[in-house]
Amino acid sequence: MSPIEIILWSIVAIAPIATVFALISILTGPRLISKLMFRYLVKRRIAWVSLIAVMLCTAMVLIVISVMGGWLRMFRQTNHALIGDLIVYRGSLDGFSHYEDMMADIAKIPGIKAVTPTIHAVGLAEIGLARTPNPIRTPVEVVGLDIKRIGQVNGFVDSLHLQPDVLHAKSKEFAEAAQKDHDAVSPDENLETAEAKSFQAKADSFPSWQKPLPDEVYRDELPKAKNAARFGGIVVGSGVIGLRGNDPREDFIYKATVKLTLLKISGDFASADLQDKTSTNYYWLIDDSRTGVYQADQNFVYLPFDVLQNELNMGASTYTDANTGHQETEPARCTEILISVNPGIDPHAIKPQISDAVSAVLQKFGLYYPDPGALRVETWDEKQRDFLSAVEHEKSLLVILFAIISVVAIFLVFCIFFMIVMEKTRDIGIVKSVGATSYSIAGIFLGYGLTIGIFGGGMGLLMAYLVVHNINQLHAWMGEHFGIQIWNAKTYLFDTIPNTMDAYDVIVIVSVAILSSVLGALVPAIRAARMNPVEALRWE
Amino acid sequence: MSATADKISSPPPAKGSAILTASGLRKVFRMGDSEIQVLSKVDLTVASGEFIAIEGRSGSGKSTLLHLLGALDESNGGVITYDGRDIAKLSSSRRATLRNTQFGFVFQFYHLLPELNVLENTLLSAMIENSLLGFRAKKAELRNRAKDLLTQMGMDHRLRHRPQHLSGGERQRVAIARALMNNPRVLFADEPTGNLDFETGRQIMAVLERLHQQSGQTIVMVTHDRSLACKADRILVLEGGILRAAEK
Ligand SMILES: Nc1ncnc2c1ncn2[C@@H]1O[C@H](COP(=O)(O)OP(=O)(O)OP(=O)(O)O)[C@@H](O)[C@H]1O
Numbered sequence: 001m002s003p004i005e006i007i008l009w010s011i012v013a014i015a016p017i018a019t020v021f022a023l024i025s026i027l028t029g030p031r032l033i034s035k036l037m038f039r040y041l042v043k044r045r046i047a048w049v050s051l052i053a054v055m056l057c058t059a060m061v062l063i064v065i066s067v068m069g070g071w072l073r074m075f076r077q078t079n080h081a082l083i084g085d086l087i088v089y090r091g092s093l094d095g096f097s098h099y100e101d102m103m104a105d106i107a108k109i110p111g112i113k114a115v116t117p118t119i120h121a122v123g124l125a126e127i128g129l130a131r132t133p134n135p136i137r138t139p140v141e142v143v144g145l146d147i148k149r150i151g152q153v154n155g156f157v158d159s160l161h162l163q164p165d166v167l168h169a170k171s172k173e174f175a176e177a178a179q180k181d182h183d184a185v186s187p188d189e190n191l192e193t194a195e196a197k198s199f200q201a202k203a204d205s206f207p208s209w210q211k212p213l214p215d216e217v218y219r220d221e222l223p224k225a226k227n228a229a230r231f232g233g234i235v236v237g238s239g240v241i242g243l244r245g246n247d248p249r250e251d252f253i254y255k256a257t258v259k260l261t262l263l264k265i266s267g268d269f270a271s272a273d274l275q276d277k278t279s280t281n282y283y284w285l286i287d288d289s290r291t292g293v294y295q296a297d298q299n300f301v302y303l304p305f306d307v308l309q310n311e312l313n314m315g316a317s318t319y320t321d322a323n324t325g326h327q328e329t330e331p332a333r334c335t336e337i338l339i340s341v342n343p344g345i346d347p348h349a350i351k352p353q354i355s356d357a358v359s360a361v362l363q364k365f366g367l368y369y370p371d372p373g374a375l376r377v378e379t380w381d382e383k384q385r386d387f388l389s390a391v392e393h394e395k396s397l398l399v400i401l402f403a404i405i406s407v408v409a410i411f412l413v414f415c416i417f418f419m420i421v422m423e424k425t426r427d428i429g430i431v432k433s434v435g436a437t438s439y440s441i442a443g444i445f446l447g448y449g450l451t452i453g454i455f456g457g458g459m460g461l462l463m464a465y466l467v468v469h470n471i472n473q474l475h476a477w478m479g480e481h482f483g484i485q486i487w488n489a490k491t492y493l494f495d496t497i498p499n500t501m502d503a504y505d506v507i508v509i510v511s512v513a514i515l516s517s518v519l520g521a522l523v524p525a526i527r528a529a530r531m532n533p534v535e536a537l538r539w540e
Numbered sequence: 541m542s543a544t545a546d547k548i549s550s551p552p553p554a555k556g557s558a559i560l561t562a563s564g565l566r567k568v569f570r571m572g573d574s575e576i577q578v579l580s581k582v583d584l585t586v587a588s589g590e591f592i593a594i595e596g597r598s599g600s601g602k603s604t605l606l607h608l609l610g611a612l613d614e615s616n617g618g619v620i621t622y623d624g625r626d627i628a629k630l631s632s633s634r635r636a637t638l639r640n641t642q643f644g645f646v647f648q649f650y651h652l653l654p655e656l657n658v659l660e661n662t663l664l665s666a667m668i669e670n671s672l673l674g675f676r677a678k679k680a681e682l683r684n685r686a687k688d689l690l691t692q693m694g695m696d697h698r699l700r701h702r703p704q705h706l707s708g709g710e711r712q713r714v715a716i717a718r719a720l721m722n723n724p725r726v727l728f729a730d731e732p733t734g735n736l737d738f739e740t741g742r743q744i745m746a747v748l749e750r751l752h753q754q755s756g757q758t759i760v761m762v763t764h765d766r767s768l769a770c771k772a773d774r775i776l777v778l779e780g781g782i783l784r785a786a787e788k
């Protein structure tokens with residue numbers, strides 16, 4: 001340990017000792033200690049300055065740590081929910097084959113809950129929202145997934161807007177409208193009945209790719225297209241269609257057509273076959289997904305796994321080899337396998353078994369994916385490690401900031417207490433002349449510091465609690481009245497500011513505030529204790 | 541830390557026996573390079589129940605002597621004994637206990653705590669002697685004693701007042717009540733009337749005299765007023781760092 005570290009650690013050790021000393025003095029020492037301590041607290045307004053300083057420092061650190069910590073937790077949670085527990089992936093969009101064999105072997109590993117393949121591809125989406133003349137034209141990352149299985153692996157299903165309860169509510173709404181129109185003998189009744197039914201059917205099949213509206217609605221929307229009702233469904237990230245946060249979804253969103261142009265990528269880079277490089281198809285927008293991960297919500301659109309696989313020609317196919325004349329089978333490909341584990345199982349612990357299973361399949365079929373683009377098995381946090389470590393760094397920066405703030409608080413308490421001790425010099429002489437020991441005098445000022453720490457820390461906690469719990473409203477209010485927008489969804493990935501406090505953080509920070517106050521009072525307390533009573537009495 | 545545990549308990553000496561003695565007492569103040577010898581060789585014996593007045597010109601070292609006798613300060617030579625024990629050999633907390641339970645101080649400038657009211661100021665030594673719980677247990681008893689003392693001093697109607705709202709004479713009465721709270725064996729008074737007008741000073745003096753006569757309180761009083769000194773049993777004069785007896 002360096003000398004500086006030794007000094008720092010001894011300061012850290014002294015604070016709790018002084019606190020315990022103060023507590024013992026108050027409880028078992030002379031009655032005068034608690035009496036004078038509280039009198040000074042109430043009568044000396046200057047002490048309130050230190051109280052407020054401790055309060056503000058505590059509140060500030062608590063707020064920052066809570067928001068930061070909450071953000072980190074949300075960040076981890078949403079990233080975890082986006083991926084699942086583990087992922088097998090290639091750093092190349094042409095993906096890998098024999099994934100079904102891999103999945104079968106992985107599924108056999110004890111502790112594995114579910115396994116599902118996905119495909120990531122790039123495309124251009126042209127989204128024609130009803131009522132808007134120009135379509136949204138935007139590059140997207142197209143994700144192919146098995147909606148019936150993905151729910152067991154990650155949080156995609158929960159990210160959908162049209163949850164069963166929403167669908168039920170809509171169905172009911174239409175049913176009631178139909179009833180009204182029936183009574184009014186209006187021709188709208190039939191359509192409304194059909195709508196009520198189709199929403200109900202979607203709710204019953206949830207989660208599914210089923211379209212929420214009846215065929216006639218789609219036909220009405222695109223009268224020129226002959227087979228409009230046969231277009232498949234597509235789910236888009238909420239940000240792709242400009243939905244932010246908890247924007248109310250208008251029904252017209254689900255009458256949008258998505259013209260998706262996909263870029264096909266052949267596994268054979270050297271073939272230079274430039275034909276069939278894109279495929280274009282129309283879909284109905286059937287739902288939007290809000291995972292909370294900004295990049296995903298801004299860029300991802302979702303299709304059924306086999307639809308996307310077929311579009312990209314990544315499905316299994318047979319062909320005749322031109323040289324040998326043999327019938328060959330081209331195996332199906334995907335770009336990643338997502339894996340979830342049973343509760344209580346550590347993804348990191350199970351990873352080697354998954355790697356072994358994957359390697360065994362690669363070996364069996366003589367597959368070889370060299371770097372870059374090697375086939376990797378990673379846990380979700382390894383996949384996101386660059387991001388996570390950047391955030392970790394920010395956190396250590398915060399800890400340093402916290403240390404500086406504590407020093408400021410300690411120094412403030414120190415200055416004010418020094419002043420109070422000076423001011424009270426004669427009182428100290430009086431009390432000593434009446435028989436108080438030096439320990440009792442130290443006890444008075446340490447106890448004073450302790451009360452300031454407890455009250456200041458407590459009030460800081462209360463203040464932080466109020467601020468943190470109302471932080472989103474406060475932020476909105478600030479935005480409205482002063483045009484201040486600190487929280488930017490682009491930088492912080494989430495559109496709401498985390499508003500929870502962690503019990504562990506609270507305990508640590510409030511304790512540090514209390515210890516800091518005692519530490520700040522320590523030197524003045526020692527000075528007061530060592531004072532010569534006669535000189536103190538002579539003090540003018 | 542509890543004063544009760546250290547309480548010096550000894551049977552009260554018979555009236556007339558020496559309880560406090562000083563011999564060859566020397567006190568020097570250092571200010572940078574120069575030294576001021578305030579007391580050079582002071583000898584004194586205070587008998588139980590005695591009322592001693594110490595006279596001397598301003599700056600002669602009367603207060604200094606009183607602080608030494610009252611275990612508030614340390615000498616540079618000589619011995620002070622209380623009840624036959626050398627007080628220089630006591631630990632600082634034992635000396636604090638001595639001040640708390642055996643001695644009482646009355647100062648020229650009253651020295652009351654501005655944050656406490658009259659009753660609380662009077663209870664000061666009891667609040668030092670007793671712990672939080674101990675004080676609670678005896679609260680009624682202690683408060684009654686404090687009120688009694690304040691009644692004796694004619695201050696019972698101002699219990700809740702703060703010192704800054706009292707006159708000088710009233711403050712000094714409270715200070716005397718405070719000094720008597722723990723039943724001290726020796727009461728030290730450092731020019732108790734020095735800051736008061738003649739009439740008020742006479743009243744305070746009458747209080748001390750009554751204490752001495754009615755309850756045999758041992759008093760060591762410092763004054764430079766001959767007419768006040770005359771009320772004491774014995775008058776001593778401090779001059780040139782030496783204490784000598786004086787004619788009444
Ligand atoms: N802490 C100190 N440092 C230096 N000199 C001191 C100190 N205390 C007292 N003295 C000096 O000692 C001398 C005696 O002081 P002391 O206060 O005992 O006098 P006194 O007899 O009580 O005077 P008075 O009647 O004015 O109260 C004075 O000359 C004073 O300047």
Ligand SMILES: [Mg+2]
Pocket residue numbers: 602603604730
């Ligand atoms: Mg004096």
